[in-house]
Amino acid sequence: MSVLKEGYPFILPSLATGLVLLIISGFINFFPVIIICVILGILLFIFAFFCLYFFRDPKIEITRGKGIILSPCNGTVMEIAEEGEEKVIRVFLSIFSVHLQRSPVDGVVTNVAHKDGKFFAAWNPRAQTENEQNIITIRSEEKIYIVRQIAGLLARRCVSWVKSGDNLHAGEKIGMIKFSSQVDLHLPKTAEISVKPGDKTKAGITVMAKN
Numbered sequence: 001m002s003v004l005k006e007g008y009p010f011i012l013p014s015l016a017t018g019l020v021l022l023i024i025s026g027f028i029n030f031f032p033v034i035i036i037c038v039i040l041g042i043l044l045f046i047f048a049f050f051c052l053y054f055f056r057d058p059k060i061e062i063t064r065g066k067g068i069i070l071s072p073c074n075g076t077v078m079e080i081a082e083e084g085e086e087k088v089i090r091v092f093l094s095i096f097s098v099h100l101q102r103s104p105v106d107g108v109v110t111n112v113a114h115k116d117g118k119f120f121a122a123w124n125p126r127a128q129t130e131n132e133q134n135i136i137t138i139r140s141e142e143k144i145y146i147v148r149q150i151a152g153l154l155a156r157r158c159v160s161w162v163k164s165g166d167n168l169h170a171g172e173k174i175g176m177i178k179f180s181s182q183v184d185l186h187l188p189k190t191a192e193i194s195v196k197p198g199d200k201t202k203a204g205i206t207v208m209a210k211n
Contacts, residue, residue, distance in 0.1 A: 004100060004176060006159060007055025011048050018044030057100060062171035062204045069105055069191060070170050071206040072147045073183040074098040077199045086146075087193060089185045089208055091201055093177065100176040101147060102203040103168040104185060107140030112160050131182075134158040136174060143211070146186035149177050171204035 003011070021041035025034045063070060075091040082088070093099060113135045132151040137144060149158040160175040168174065177183070187193075191209040195201065201208065 001059065002057045003052060004055040004057050006176060006178065007051050010051040011055070014044045014048035014051065018042070018048065054095065054099065056098060058098060060171075060202070060204055062169075063207060064170075065207070067211040068170075068207045069145070069185075069187060069209040069211065070102065071195075071201040071203055071208050072101045072104050072174070072185055073201065073203050075183065075201055077195050077197050077201060078182075079197060080193055080195075082189065083186075085189050087187045087189055087191055087209075089187070089193065089195065091183050091185070093181045093183065098203065099178070099181065100203065101149060101174050101183060103138060103170055103172045103174050104147065104208065105138060105140040105145055105168075106170050107138040107145065107168055109136065109162050109164055109166040109168060110139045110144075111135070111137040111164055112162060113137075114158070114160075132158065134160045134175065136160060136162060138168060141211075143188045144186075145188075146184075147174065148184040148186065149175055150182040150184060151177065 018041040021037045021044070025037035025041065028034050028037065071091070073091055073093060074097040075093040077089060078092045079090040080087065081090070115133050115135065134149040136147045136149070138147070149160070151158055157178045158175065159178070162168065162174045185208060187209055191211055193209045194207050
C-alpha cells in the first residue's frame, strides 16, 4: 500500500513538529510545559498516522468484463435517482473510506470542470447542486458518463488528475477528495443498476451497473 502525494503536506509537518515538541520536552525543567509539549507531540503523531491511513492507496485487482460500469469510489450508496435522460448513483465517503476516485469505464475525457460552492454535509439535498465540485465527463462508445466529485462538510478540496483528451481505462485513477465527501456517478438512462442504497462500494472493483 502506498500513500497519495496529497497527504504529504499533512503528514510530514505533523510528524516533524511532533518530534520537535517531544525532543524539546526533554530539555525543559518546568513540569507544566513538559506536559503540554508531550501531549501536543503525541496528538500530532496521532494526526499524522491518521493521515497516513486516510491518504492510503491500496493495491487492487480491477474488475474486468464487457459492458460493466465500475464504481468510481469507495463508500456507501446513498441514493439512486433518475434525472432527465440520466440515472445518478450518489455515494457517501466517510473519513475512513479510501478517498481516491477511478474511471468507471474505458473512454476519453471530454471535459473537466470546477465549480466553486458551499460545503453542506453530504446528506443535505443541497450538497449535490450547491457544494464545491469537480465534474469529470467521460465519453465511452458514444455514451456519456460523469463522475462528480463533491466537497462536503469536512472536505474542502476536490482534486482532479485528468484533463480533456486523456484516454482512460476502467479503474484508472482520476482524482481524490480531501476528507469526507460525496461522489455522484451519472449514467445513461438505459444502464441497468446493480447496486441499491446502503450497499458498500469499492473503486474499480464494485460493478455499479451494466450497459
